[in-house]
Amino acid sequence: MSSKQRRMDHSDDEGTHHSRDKFTRERRSSLDRRDTRDRDRERDRDRDRDRDRDRDRDRSIYNERRVKRENNISSPEDRDASSYSDRRSKRRRSITPDSRRPQQLEGDHYIPNYEKDGYTPAPRYVGRPGDMRFPPHGFPVGLSLGFNVGPAPPIIPPGGPLMTMDWTGPGRQEPLKDPDQLDFLVTFKYYAEFLQMSNPKTRYTDDDLHKRYNDYKEAFGIKQLKTFFEAHKKEEWFLEKYHPKYMEPRITATKELKKKNYQAFITDLKRGLLDNIVNDVEENKDEAKTDESAVDKNEQDEDANRLFIKSVSPSISRQKIEDMCKEIPGFKYLALSEPNPQKKFHRLGWIVFEEGSDMDAAYEKLNEQKIDEFVFYLARHKNQTGPVRNRTTPDAANTLERLKKDSSMAMKLSEKLDKDVDNTMTGSQLIKQRLVLIDDGRRREEIDNIKRILDIHIEYLRRTHLFCYYCGCESDSVEELNRKCPGRHLRSLPGSNDAKSVGKSLKEKQINATTWLKTLDHKINYKTEPSKYEDEVEKHGGLNIKQVLETFYSENIIEVEPGRKFKCNLCSKLFKGADFVKKHIDYKHHATVETTTNDAKFYNNYVLDPNHLLPTTPPNPTAALVPQSVTPLPPNPFPVMTNAPPPPFMNFSFPIMGAAAGTPHDQIPRIGFDGRDDSRERNSRQSSDSRRQSSRPNDLNAGSDPRQVKSYVDLDAPAEGDIEIKY
Incomplete structure (x- = not known):
């Protein structure tokens, strides 16, 4: 037999077995379906039989009760009364509880065990309209609805009184803090809002508000002065600068220094080194027309004879540091800077020695010395090789009217400071004589003549009295003056922009210039007429x-x-x-x-002191005081049309009586029927269920564990108590 025939025979045998197996499986499946159908029918018969038995039992119980009730009635009148009582019992029961009936917690009401550790019943009216304590799933937490609904109500303990939550009123804000109780100056807007909120029945005009705000600013300034004074009145730098007893030694030493500076200035004035001085910012950036090497010769010679103190504690007195430095041969004087509020009021220092002193030996001996457990770290003073960046004034200081005023004020100030040091000092008169002497008879413009007088007096005040005219501040050493105002203080040309005016509008520049000139006048007048x-x-x-x-x-x-x-x-x-x-x-x-x-x-x-320090405050601290209770609603927070009605949970049409989960039955408000459409509720529930995957796990307002037992109210139970429902 060939291989092809063998394959065909094998295939026929295999097909025969396959048909027989298929018939067996179909037969077995038919029997199984019949058995299943028989079992279902038997189960249905059993269920019908049980239902009939229960119906018969209930009917027999009902008949027994009826017979028993009829046997207790002895007359037709009683039967008529019983019939009337049955009809009356079908009427709606009164919501007023019967005083003769004992108050018992009956009915289908379940109260969970609150003492069970780690168990909290789920809230009762979750997602009901108006109850924003428990927002539905998917509602953005912290999203304001355009009005204020107030803080979340506290949880009422079981048996506690009900709390009415008024959700319908206008947006309410937390009361603003009293500006008089704050340690920083509030803005005019904040102050006006506080007045209106504190006195809602009073109508303030703009003039009244500005007057009250100005009074508030004056009172606040006085309070700041007292606060800063009490905080620093025991520190050494503060005593040395303001206390009459501690000021005297420093005033005496400063007068001696000014006398030496006076002699040096008069020498340079007579030599003609100051004849061509000009304090204008030139367009070619040649900021000075004088021989600066001659003007600043003394300062450059002394740069190599200085040691720089990196930090001086505010509790260390000047006298203790001078006693330490006097042990070094060639010690000349000690200069200390003003305290820096940004660095805990620490100061800088300069130790100046006589020319030719051994600076290496002085550095080795004074570096890392201690005074009252404070370590002094020194550095070698280096000469400044690069150009000095001079300070500039607003261009308002370079007008003819302002130059005349500054010229008169500078001459008066020079005469006043000369008298305070020594009556023999006549710097202003010598300057005028020098100007007359160098007058070559050429015809000059009025503004040029005024500038010549003003600029020489400004240089005299700076070099002799260590006073920068345009800064309006006086120093007790050359080192401190150069630190405050390095180089010279120059006037900006009319129409030019200084560094502080870049990017500002014309109105802002005018306001800044006016404020700067007013402050300058106050500083100069105080030094000129302190008795006033x-x-x-x-x-x-x-x-x-x-x-x-x-x-x-x-x-x-x-x-x-x-x-x-x-x-x-x-x-x-x-x-x-x-x-x-x-x-x-x-x-x-x-x-x-x-x-x-x-x-x-x-x-x-x-x-x-017009340059006194004040307590520092952070930038714009008033912004942190304004309650952020009303936040604008972001565009399209819900998938609804623009003109569509609001979602169900935004319906605040009546005040809601809040009740905590587990409240006793007789204290639960009967507001279960709110006229909602069940289909809409089911749709909203289905849409919220689809968003449960992306719910926030850390949200405190989110629903609790879904496996918790939820308390419920039997709606068929008799109502107790008078409940007023407002629609």
Whole structure:
């Protein structure tokens, strides 16, 4: 037999077996379906039989109760009354509880075990319209609806009273903080809003608001002065600068330095080194027409004889540092800078030695020395080789009217400072004589003549009295003056833009220039006429020394017997009159009186200083005070049309009575029926279920564990209590 025939025979056998197996499987499947159908029919018969049995049982129970009820009625009248009672019982029950009936928690109401550790029942009205305590799934947390619904209500404990939550009122904001209680100056807008909120029945005009705000700023400035004074009145730098007792040594040393500077300036003036000085910023950036090498010769010679102190603690006195430096041969003087508020009021220092001193030996001996556990780190002072970046004024200082005013003020200031140092100093008169001497008879414009007088006086104030005219500040050393205002302070040309005016509008430049000129006038006038400001010290926040002394006397003069006997509170000595006690205090307790007077002068010196320091505040701190209760709604936060009605949970048409989960049955508000469409509820539930995959796990307002047992209310239970429902 060939291979092809064998394959065919094998294929026929295989087909026969395959047909027989297929018939067997189909037969078995038919039997299985019949068995399944028989079992289903049997189960249906059993279910019908059980239902009939239950119906018969209920019918028999009903018949037994009816027979029993009829047997208890003895007359037709009673049967008529019973029939009427049955009809009446079908009417709606009263919502007022029966006082004769004991209050029991009956009905289909489940209260979970609250003592179970780690268990919290789910909220009752989750996602109901208006209840934003429990927003539905998918609602953006923290999203404002364009109005304020207030803070989240507290959870009411079981059995506690109900709390009415008014969700319908207008947007409410938290009360603004009182500006008088804050440690920084608030803006005019914040102050006006606070006034309107504090006095809603009062109508303020713009003039009233500006007047009140100006008064508030003055009071705030006085409060800042007192705060800063109390914080730093015991520090060495503060005592040295303002206290009358500690100021005297430094004032004396500064006067001696100014006398030497005066002689050096007069020498250069007579030599003609200052004849062509001009304090204008030139367009070709040649900022000075004088021989700067001659003007700054003394400063450059002394640069190599200085040691630089990187930091000086505010608690270290100048005297202690000078005592340390005097041990080094060739020590000349010590210069300290103003404290830096940004670095805990630490200062810089310069130790100046005589020319030819051994600076290497001085550095090795003074570096890392300690005073009161404070380590001094020094550095060798290096000469400045690059160009000096001069400061510039606004272009408003270069007008003819302003130049005339500055020229007059500079001459008066020079004469006043000369008299304070020595009556023999006549710098302003020598400058005028020099200008007359060098006048070549050429005809010059008025503005050029005024500039010549002004610029030489400005140079005189800077080199002799260590006073920068356009800065309006005085220093006690050349080192400190060069640190504050390096080089020279120059005037900007009219129409030019200085570094501070870049990118600003014309109005902003005018406002800044006006403010700068007003501040400059105040600083110069204070140095020229200090007595005028001392007489008005109370206006600036200072103390009236006469009133301080009167208060001091009244506190220390005690009346023992009315009109006959008085006592000194300082030593308990008796006198016949109050005037005798006052004279006694002035004579015997003069030190105490002087201390009281110096304390008042100490505070006044700080207040009247036009360059005094004040507490620093962060930029725009008022922004953190404004409550962010109303936030604009972002565009299209929900997948609805623009003109469509709001979503169901934004319907705030009536106040909602809140009840915590697990509240007793008799205290649950009966607001279960709100007229919602069940189909809409199912659709919203399905749409929220589709977003559960992306719900926020850290959201505190999100739903709790879905496996928790949820408390519920039996709607068929009798209503208890009068509930007022508002539609």
